[in-house]
Amino acid sequence: MSKSEDFSLIKRLPPYVLSVVNELKYKERAKGEDIIDLGMGNPDQPTPAHIVDKLKEAVDNPRNHRYSSSAGIPKLRLAIANWYKRNYNVELDPDSEAVVTIGSKEGISHLMLSILSPGDSVVVPNPAYPIHIYSVIIARGDIQNVSLSNNEEDLIESIEKTIKEVWPKPKVLLISFPNNPTTQVVDLNFFEKIVDLAKEAGLIVVHDLAYADLCYDGYKAPSLLQVPGAKDVGVEFYTLSKSYNMPGWRVGFMVGNKKIIESLRRIKSYLDYGIFQPIQIASILALDGPQNCVEDIRNLYKLRRDKLIESFSRAGWKIPKPKATMFVWAEIPDEFKEIGSLEFSKLLIKESKVAVSPGIGFGNYGEGFVRLALVENENRILQAARGIKKLLR
Ligand SMILES: Cc1ncc(COP(=O)(O)O)c(C=O)c1O
Structure with a gap:
């Protein structure tokens, strides 16, 4: 060839x-x-009608037809910070601790490109949502699979074992609960252990919280950022695709550690000009508006x-x-x-x-x-x- x-x-x-x-x-x-x-x-x-109506209104304003901001317009980042405060009682600085992404799939992929050097390894429980694996491969990183046991203790143990045994030491742990595909859920205690582990091992934690709101029978999914000190080691992704029926709109965001936020912002500033502004404006209403x-x-x-x-x-x-x-x-x-x-x-x-x-x-x-x-x-x-x-x- x-x-x-x-x-x-x-x-x-x-x-x-x-x-x-x-x-x-x-x-x-x-x-x-x-x-x-x-x-x-x-x-x-x-998508709920009030969000679609807002998009239509915003489309009619020619000012919204220009290039937007790749990190997300300030009012959307403010809405994200308010949403985290309301839902998880987590404080975020909208300027340095939040970045808007073109859905979480894009965000995760470019995050990996921005933080990994070729050959860096990432621990990913398996089975996994495919981009959790392929974002690492695209960034020329190595995957360290651990079996996604549905017993939390076992899962922590195998993550810990992998972190200790793998050389060079893994750089990132990428997790997602409630989990796609296995539907497994965890409680806040699990994230506390993960944060401790990450601090000890000098590991970045990336958590994908795509199914934050699709919980039943009294279960409420915790956010990684509810753990005190989680921002020292990690970031969390959220998407409007599932909670607001907006998969085709391509809006998500990443929040948490300032240095990691800055690295995603930097790479995105080279790669895109931001989501079409009317979509960002309608997304503000999605997050800030009626939640029924x-x-x-x-x-x-x-x-x-x-x-x-x-x-x-x-x-x-x-x-x-x-x-x-x-x-x-x-x-x-x-x-x-x-x-x-x-x-x-x-x-x-x-x-x-x-x-x-x-x-x-x-x-x-x-x-x-x-x-x-x-x-x-x-x-x-x-x-x-x-x-x-x-x-x-
Ligand atoms: C765990 C997980 N993360 C991310 C995504 C993609 O979300 P987005 O539409 O924001 O790219 C999905 C979609 O199925 C998913 O299951």
Whole structure:
């Protein structure tokens, strides 16, 4: 192969395993099959009307058509600080401790580029949301996998062991709770231990709090920054994609440690001119305005979760009820275990007319499971259960 065709980074970015299932889904749909899509975590409901209306109003003002600010306009950063104060009683300086990102996916990727040197290693519990792994690879870093045990003590122990044993010492620990794909949740005590560990080991902690608001049955997800001293070692990402049904708008933010914020701001100042300003203005209203829309979104996912768990159980597939996220993480039924999650997902499309995400797409430790996203309505979920029943009969 000539040098001009040898893209070493691209070789390390294989086509998403998750897209294999997607392609099969499109093929079946092209044949006229009605496939119920519980694959991608892409919220199906519209953005609340008051946020859309604000966007329309802001679009009409030509002043908002110019390049904006890559770190986010000051009023949006102020709204972020106020949101943290209201939700977690955490004080943030909007100028030095908050940066707006083009969704958290962009933010995490550019953060890794800004803080890692080639060969630096990052500890990531596995299974993981793919960009948690690939942001490190894109930055030419190394991944240190630890198994995402659902026992908090075990998880802390394996993170601690990895930090001690790996040489050169890892630079970053990247975690995310409530977790996608496993739906695992933690309490504040877990973050306290993580902060202690990071201080001792001189480690940066990056926490992705994408599912902060999608919690059920009385559970409330803590913020890493609620731990006193967390800002000394870490940062946290949040996204408007899920809590406010704004996935296509591409708005998120990172808050916490000033030096880390500054490094993301710096790289972004080279790479982008900021999110279209009307979107930033509407995002201020999302964070500062009426919050009953968040409650409605949460309630809808809860309803779907209950419907799915109940109807799938009646169909013969018993799955534990998640306490948070918009997903269900389901162990493959015993009789299909040996074919693995990718083949099982293909079988579900063909035989049950249901698309899911194979666990292996989230890393080796995801094998044996599939992830179902609660992005179809209740009737469609019941239809999916009927398809599953046919397969499990
Ligand atoms: C854990 C996690 N982080 C980040 C994201 C992406 O969020 P955004 O739309 O802000 O890029 C997702 C989306 O599914 C996610 O599950």
